[in-house]
Every structure is written in C-alpha cells, then in structure tokens.
Amino acid sequence: MIAASDPVQRPPDAKLLFVSGRGTIEHWPRSAFSSLLRPGDLVVANDAATLPASLFGNHVPSRRPIEVRLAGRRSLDLSQVRYFFAVMFGAGDFRIRTEDRLPPPACKPGDRLELGPLHATVACLLNHPRLVLLRFDGSPRKIWEGLARHGRPIQYSHIGEPLALWDTWSPIAGPPVAFEPPSAGFILSWEVLASLAVRDIQFATITHAAGLSSMGDPTLDARLPLDEPYFVPASTAKAIQRTRTRNGRLIAIGTTVVRALEHAASVTGKIPAGEGLATQKIGPCTRLRAVDALLSGTHENGTSHYELLRAFVARATLSRMDDQLNKRRYRTHEFGDSILVERAVANGNAHSGDRSGARAESLPVNAGGISTHAERYCRECPA
Numbered sequence: 001m002i003a004a005s006d007p008v009q010r011p012p013d014a015k016l017l018f019v020s021g022r023g024t025i026e027h028w029p030r031s032a033f034s035s036l037l038r039p040g041d042l043v044v045a046n047d048a049a050t051l052p053a054s055l056f057g058n059h060v061p062s063r064r065p066i067e068v069r070l071a072g073r074r075s076l077d078l079s080q081v082r083y084f085f086a087v088m089f090g091a092g093d094f095r096i097r098t099e100d101r102l103p104p105p106a107c108k109p110g111d112r113l114e115l116g117p118l119h120a121t122v123a124c125l126l127n128h129p130r131l132v133l134l135r136f137d138g139s140p141r142k143i144w145e146g147l148a149r150h151g152r153p154i155q156y157s158h159i160g161e162p163l164a165l166w167d168t169w170s171p172i173a174g175p176p177v178a179f180e181p182p183s184a185g186f187i188l189s190w191e192v193l194a195s196l197a198v199r200d201i202q203f204a205t206i207t208h209a210a211g212l213s214s215m216g217d218p219t220l221d222a223r224l225p226l227d228e229p230y231f232v233p234a235s236t237a238k239a240i241q242r243t244r245t246r247n248g249r250l251i252a253i254g255t256t257v258v259r260a261l262e263h264a265a266s267v268t269g270k271i272p273a274g275e276g277l278a279t280q281k282i283g284p285c286t287r288l289r290a291v292d293a294l295l296s297g298t299h300e301n302g303t304s305h306y307e308l309l310r311a312f313v314a315r316a317t318l319s320r321m322d323d324q325l326n327k328r329r330y331r332t333h334e335f336g337d338s339i340l341v342e343r344a345v346a347n348g349n350a351h352s353g354d355r356s357g358a359r360a361e362s363l364p365v366n367a368g369g370i371s372t373h374a375e376r377y378c379r380e381c382p383a
Contacts, residue, residue: 001298001325003158004336007167009186014337015330017298021342023317025324030187030338033295039200040248042239046182046256047205049173052151052165053180056093057115062105065091068115068134069154069179071212072226076177076275079140083123085226086134087215094155094162098216104130116150118143128220154180154212158333168334177229178210183334184254184296202243204236208256208278213305224304227279230260237273240290249292255308258282258291265290284310293342298325298332312341 014030028036037043053070072085090102106129111122113134123133136143153168170185196203208230215221240261243250252258263278264271269289280286281304288311299305301322309318321339330337 001300001330001332001336004331004333005158005160007159007161007163007335009167009170009335010189011335014187015328016337017321017324017328017330017339019313019317019321019339019341021345023313023344025320027324027328033187033338033340034192034195034199034201036340037196037199037201037251038249040243040246041251042202042204042243042248043196043251043253044204044206044236044240044257044261045170045172045185045188045253046178046208046210046260047170047172047174047185048178048182048207048210048256049176050153050165050168050178050181050210051176052147052153054094054152054154055115055118055147055150056152057113057118059105059107060112060114064105066104066113067093067101068113068120069212069215070134071131071179071215072209072228074229074277076175076207076209076229076231078144078175078177081140081143082136084134084136085126086132087212087220088130088132089216094159095157097157098214101216107132116146118146118150128217130215130217131220156214156333159335172205174205175207177207178256179212180210181334182208182210182254182256184257184338186335187295187338188253202239202248204239205233206236206257206260207231208260210254210256213303221304225259225278225281227277228256228259229275229277230256230263231275232260232264232271232273234273237271240271250290251293251295252291253295255282255294255296255305258294258308258311261290262286262288281307282311283307284315286311288312288343291343293340295338295340297334297336298330298339300332309341312343314344317344 016028016030018026018036055068059066067089069087070084071087088104090104092101107122109122109124113120119137120134123135125132153163153165155163168181171188209228211226211228259278264276
C-alpha cells in the first residue's frame with residue numbers, strides 16, 4: 001500500500017476491495033459501493049464532526065513549547081468540556097512523524113499550560129509522561145471559542161500541507177465530538193445516498209467520539225482504542241430492529257460504528273437507543289452480535305483497526321487481502337481507498353450482495369474487551 005498524501009475525500013479513481021462472506025476477493029471502483037449491497041440492508045454511519053483537537057502553546061513552568069492533542073472525554077455532552085484526556089509532545093509539528101516527536105517537558109499535577117487563548121491545568125498523569133488529564137479554565141462557551149480560534153485538526157506526516165478543519169468533516173458531519181475524522185464516511189455523498197435509496201437500502205446514523213489512531217509510543221498505542229462515548233438515536237435503533245425483522249444486514253461505515261453497535265448489543269443482542277461508552281477491544285476472539293459487514297479504510301497490520309477486521313474474517317483471508325492491497329497499490333490512511341468486508345459465513349453471515357449488472361475482477365478462494373479508558377489510571381482525579 002502507499003500513503004494517500006492528498007486531502008481529497010472522494011477522488012474519482014478511488015478503489016474498493018471487497019471480501020465476501022465466503023472469502024472471495026474482488027476489486028471494484030469505490031463508486032460501485034451500493035451495488036455490493038442488497039435490498040433490505042441498513043447502512044449505518046458515524047455523523048460526528050472532527051474537533052480542532054491539536055493545540056500548540058507553552059508549558060508554563062519550563063516555558064518550553066508543547067503540542068497537546070486532545071484524545072478523549074467521558075461524555076458527548078457539549079457542555080461537559082472542562083476535562084479532556086490528552087497526549088502531549090515537545091517542540092515540532094505534524095511534519096515530523098509522530099513516533100519521532102520530541103517528548104514534552106516533564107509535567108506534574110498542577111502544572112499550567114498556555115494554549116493560545118486557552119489555559120489548562122494538568123489534573124493528573126495517566127501512567128505515562130505523555131498522557132494526561134487536562135482541566136480547562138473558563139465556561140464551556142469560552143472553551144469552545146478557544147478551540148475554534150486556536151485549534152487545528154490532528155494531522156500526521158503523510159499529508160504534507162496543513163489540513164483545514166473542513167477537510168476532516170464527512171458530508172454528514174454533525175456534532176463536533178470526534179478527535180480524528182471517522183474517515184470511512186468520506187465515501188458518502190448525496191449521490192451515494194440516492195443510489196442506496198433506489199436499491200431499497202436504508203441509511204441511518206449514530207454519533208461516536210472517534211479517537212486517535214496513533215499516540216507516538218508503543219506502550220500508549222497498545223492502549224488504543226481508549227473508551228469512547230457514543231449515542232444511538234431512537235430512529236436508528238428502530239431502523240435496526242426493522243432491518244432484523246426483514247432479515248436484512250447491518251452494514252457499518254467505519255470501525256467506530258462497529259465498536260459502538262457491538263458494545264450496545266453486548267448485553268441482550270438488541271441495540272437500544274441512548275448514550276453508551278464503548279469499552280471493549282474487538283478482535284479475533286470477538287463474537288459479533290450486530291454488524292454483518294464493514295466498509296472501512298485500509299489499515300496496516302498491527303494497528304487496532306486491523307485487529308478489528310479479524311472479528312470478520314480469518315487470518316488467512318486477511319493475509320490474502322493484504323497481498324492484494326499491496327500488489328494493486330491501494331492507498332492507505334484517512335484519504336485512501338476502501339475495503340468492504342463481510343462477516344465470514346462460518347460466523348453466521350450467509351448473505352452476499354445482489355450485484356446484477358455490475359462487473360468486478362474476482363480472485364478465487366484459497367483452500368484450506370479489555371477497557372482502556374484513561375480515567376481508570378487516575379481514579380483519584382476530581383473530574
């Protein structure tokens with residue numbers, strides 16, 4: 001795979017690798033997404049807008065420059081913005097690989113940070129010198145104003161030019177609660193939504209506070225994903241129930257949707273309306289109870305996103321998929337190409353898309369939740 005370096009959400013040559021429930025691999029233009037689904041399916045996407053969560057400033061005790069990347073909070077409530085979990089870096093910016101960034105100055109609880117118009121206090125350290133709980137000064141309105149005026153979207157070195165905030169918003173972006181873009185949703189457009197409706201494929205949304213994909217340190221990255229709040233509207237819960245009644249499939253747009261819906265379904269198998277906190281890691285030992293297929297970006301082996309794919313397909317199928325992604329030079333990262341992965345038939349998914357009239361290149365089948373919420377590392381904090 002190659003890194004997608006241009007912040008274009010829907011390039012005309014975008015590709016889609018499709019892995020069916022029986023393990024066949026096909027290559028499609030991404031514009032053919034809706035033709036890979038079948039009437040009666042329900043597509044669920046994350047409508048979270050991306051926060052300007054990268055804040056530059058100074059560590060007041062040392063007067064040294066820092067970058068703070070907001071990484072999580074406990075609630076989606078837009079009035080509850082005094083406390084954020086955050087990752088801190090020393091001097092530098094996105095042009096330096098995250099894993100090569102300088103460490104921040106040594107911090108201790110009570111240290112003050114100046115972040116443009118915002119001021120914050122280190123409430124506590126979270127078992128790592130880079131990971132902290134911050135308490136911001138001021139009213140929610142002042143904090144939101146400071147984020148809007150001073151913050152920038154979190155960015156990594158594969159994109160050479162500074163991102164504008166709107167580069168990170170999907171076409172359905174709503175509440176500003178994501179720390180990185182739920183970028184699988186970049187595939188969506190009014191044309192795509194219209195094509196779903198024509199095929200009697202329903203569409204619904206949830207809101208999920210998508211977290212960071214990298215924190216620049218192996219011990220921190222091993223904690224990913226952190227616990228993330230989500231909200232399922234009553235209309236979406238009803239749409240899911242109707243889809244099940246019709247024997248339709250639930251198609252998740254992005255790993256955040258998988259995580260939210262599987263957490264919501266983990267108790268009874270049904271997905272209730274309301275807010276929750278996704279605490280689990282999804283991987284090869286996960287029994288999927290809600291989601292039948294996943295539309296996602298391409299991900300590298302070893303990441304939490306890649307491990308989530310192992311809940312859908314066997315390791316051997318993933319290996320063949322990786323081989324094809326590399327041979328066909330699929331683009332990776334948030335502005336890259338896409339994959340559509342159905343849950344393996346052996347795991348209970350016997351459906352395959354109705355693709356009459358569409359064409360693709362097919363490859364033959366070969367034979368043969370631990371919670372990481374940062375608050376648990378700082379139980380005595382007042383937040």
